Amino acid sequence: MRVAVAPVGTVLAVLALTGCGAVTDRADAAGDVAVRMLSAVAEKDGAGACALLAPDSAAEIEQSADQPCAEAILEEDLPAPGTVSASDVYGQWAQVRVGGDTVFLAVFPGGWRVVAAGCHSRGERPYDCAIQGG
Numbered sequence: 001m002r003v004a005v006a007p008v009g010t011v012l013a014v015l016a017l018t019g020c021g022a023v024t025d026r027a028d029a030a031g032d033v034a035v036r037m038l039s040a041v042a043e044k045d046g047a048g049a050c051a052l053l054a055p056d057s058a059a060e061i062e063q064s065a066d067q068p069c070a071e072a073i074l075e076e077d078l079p080a081p082g083t084v085s086a087s088d089v090y091g092q093w094a095q096v097r098v099g100g101d102t103v104f105l106a107v108f109p110g111g112w113r114v115v116a117a118g119c120h121s122r123g124e125r126p127y128d129c130a131i132q133g134g
């Protein structure tokens with residue numbers, strides 16, 4: 001009986017390339033969700049924007065504005081949609097830079113959802129975000 005065995009280096013190289021592709025695909029998917037959410041707000045599609053939010057983020061918007069998410073999100077100070085300049089994935093979390101703003105996302109059973117948006121860096125301090133979960 002003959003068994004084919006690939007050299008260990010070849011197997012590791014293939015696994016490394018496959019892993020990089022998976023991370024790149026996940027980063028692209030997170031970036032797509034961030035842009036879709038910002039585009040929905042720009043197009044005054046509050047329901048579409050809220051559908052892309054994490055549950056806690058949607059609930060926080062409703063609670064703080066005392067109105068439905070679909071109405072409240074249109075009043076938030078969010079950037080216009082633009083080109084993704086960077087998208088980094090850290091396990092189940094992602095950070096996407098769109099224009100001068102940052103959007104944070106997390107993986108949920110239905111895919112990536114926005115947990116914070118309209119975020120600006122404050123150096124060593126936590127980001128200041130227009131939208132964030134409670």
